[in-house]
Amino acid sequence: MDGRARGAREGRGKTLRARVCLRLLERRLLRDLAGDAKSPRRGGVCALRGWLGRLVPRDGGQGDEAARADRGRVGRGGSLARQAEGAREDAEANALAPPGDRSPPRRTRDDGRAGREGARFLERPLTFSFYETRRAGVCCGMRTCSLLAIPLSMGLFAVLAAACGGGGGAGTSGEIPPDATIPVLDPTCGVEVIVSQTPTYAEDVAPILMKNCANCHVEGGIAPFPLLTFEQASPLAGLIADRTTAREMPPFNPNNCGHCNKFQDARWLTTKEIATISAWAEGGAPPGDLAKAPPPPEPPKGLTDTNLTIDTGVTYTPDGSKIDDYRCFVVDPGIPTDKFLTAYEVLPGDPRVVHHVIAFALDTAEAEAQAEALDAAEPGPGYTCYGGSGVSASRFVVGWAPGGGPTRYPAGTGLRLPGGRKMVVQVHYNLAGGAFPDQTRIATVVADSVDKEASIQRVAANGINLPPGQPMTAVTNEETIPAQIPEVTVWGVAPHMHGAGKTMYVENELDGQKQCLVEVSNWDFHWQSFSMYETPPKVKGGSTTRITCGYDTTGRDTVTTQGEGTEDEMCIAFFYITL
Template sequence: MRRLPIAIVAGHVGLTCAGSCAGASSDAPSDTSTYASSDTSAYAADASTLASSGAPPEGPTYYRDIAPILAARCTECHRSGGIAPFAISTYEEAAPFAALIARTAVERSMPPFNLDNGGGCNTYVGAPWLSEADIATLATWAQAGAPAGEITGETLESPTAWRLDRVDLTISMPAPYAPTQPIIDDYRCFIVEPDLPQDAFVTAFEVRLGRPDVVHHLTLYALDSAEDEQAAADLDAAEEGPGYTCFGDTIVPSRWLVGSGPSDRGGDLPAGTGLRIGAGRKAVLQMHYNWQNGTAPDRTVIDLKLEPVVEHEAVIARIADTKLELPPGLPAVTESNEMTMDADYTVWGVWPHMHNLGKQLRVTANHGASESCLAQVNRYQFHWQRFAFYEQPLHVLAGDTLQITCTYDTTSRDTTTRWGFGTDDEMCIGFFYITRNG
């Protein structure tokens, strides 16, 4: 076992995306009949198992039982004009999809959330997670042929999207940028100038994408020295147009401030914590564009809420297995790595990260004989990455051993897969939002 100090996440290890990292919406088949005509027998076994365990005697109906679940958990995306490929906000829209709705609910692939929120390994603030009862209701309803029931006439609204309650600083790309052909995955870094009169801490952020159809994800990194700022300025000057090319990497030393995956428009960081932006310092905004979705010029903006002081300064740290080597042709290849903590920390949140072959991920902390679970991913979906904050923050102590285990399906490969930023490379990372104690 290697003994490592906890690594603060810098630009060269930040969130990256393999080359096939299409935008969530681009991935969605445009022809909804693919969904509607799907074979319903595939889920029937699951549905009947669930039905026997909790179906109300008269059976669930759309208006009474289903519409409230879909409104609370689904229609913010599955409505006309939403990011999902089809709407399910009326009976006429939802009924043809009943079987698929039930299947994704049973599999827990919808609503999209990578972490297990079942309670066996933490629960997360605002987790989009169906209860077992809701899953049983959806499955029973689908199996019964999606009965409408009595029309209630009630209009059910989806919960309103989270918005920042105060904007202290807006960080904008210096100029519009049109993703260049013929790079499908265009990573572009823009130098931005918060230019704060004194140090301040980011406590919440909201991302406003210029072109949601072409942006896949973004990461904002702090530059902590004049030297690093100069290095970034040199890269910028060496290339035409705004910004510089930065595949998977800001290239210069930098520190993660804000990360936002597809469909993640921001949120509050845990109360009492924040990420520092140094007085007068610049930052780098790394945008990942997906040229397949178009080349319209984008000018994305991030609104930040700042505090002059916070109780606990946070950083993003990671545990990773950078030595992974995955033999091809196997349905489940497991890799793991360990590290020993150099000090006591409070762990507030986690962002699991693998590429397209990733299936499961687990991070545990071992204190002597006892083990605590930091993260459990049962069914990894590459497009749905984001930070999730624990309802109960965790503590790890100096000397504790952290272990990460990632499982991959390599049946689609015929050569060994290794660590890297590229399309065919893999990663195994748990990013953690931590504050140091003492």
């Protein structure tokens, strides 16, 4: 390859990475600015957006920028299903239009909040501080530092510590602590990727979709549309590119870049896979040789050694007046003596509506009575619940989200299920596609004994008291692991916040040496699950732990406090550990 060709290729690669960064910056701007179409300052963000656009042409300098700037956009409150429908309408219009009048695939950006219809709407003054950072995992795919836009009201953030400890003490809440780390979304994981040629669906994109998306995006699945063929995927190329670029899809809350651990079976695209999808969409979503496209994957293989089924025992039809219905069921597992849970597989009654499942053990008679009282207080099967079981003394033992197969806890370990006690099974029903009857079951493997009894330990910041109208506010807490504990192996983690949650950072420190346990930069309450580490970290007695959770309270006009309600918040990391 001669120098000119190499330079052109590298230029296209840098342009692609810069466009990704600009899109992320634009998203962050829009998320931080409340919508007000009448604001006299709305031109400020347009001017800033235009200035950013002049730094790197939005078409990479290889096409008609005016045409590309005229892409259809979908309102920020729109659902995936509506966005997909809009993209299909574009595709149908293109099929009837002369080649010169066809528009590129629709690109969408949706942060899930109604009333944020684009950059021209602005409520607050544009007061931004641009700063440089060299922290690994923040540099947006560049080998040198990136510019990140942060409102001055948020301050500048330095690295902190947080980790695995006891039950969670009262933390500082509201103002962002000066030593708090607020993770910044970096979809590139600090890796530079150059896509030199336009990818095709068959050879390049289909393998990514089949591996990472097809378990949910299938007919009859929880996803709002299937993605198993070129005909299904190509009209949605722009939507797929935007959602994967923002790491909103595939859904996975913990950062899996590697600078803060890596996780087994992570629903996580590599930087190259994201760049490939983006380049495919930018290039017009060409099909390639469809005969070479891989077939849809086989469903995950189930457990073959189950010996106990936890069954809700009832058929429940979710409340169709809601988009999301959270229902808790009191279940008797039928074990007269203590057993140890070593593996489980969630079996949704109707995959079209079952979005996630969490099971809780009840260790005391008081906890069992509390759950039964909640059940008896509501008509119909089960009772309404949101952030958890609604029972103060319940213990997390199972976590599942769509796309996840069976879970087997580390060999020789297991969680105790108390004999003669009932459990609570929480099912989150997503009703975007309709309300259908469901009876979900959990097939499990239980043992009479294990080599090492595991426990779920929580690190939490309590005393949450978040001021309203803040694009970023935080709560933090630190604790010390008792010095008499020699060493703890941390096998897995399940972060937990509610709807206002945005970020979480948990780190352990001993004698000035810090290790990150989990980092979340793009929290989505609806996609909670338990994630097991590829290499389990170890923490020692006497070490200090800290958890910091960041929240966005824009759109709220009252103080957000701690609790299990829809408008309440939490800051918890659940860890699967053994001594």
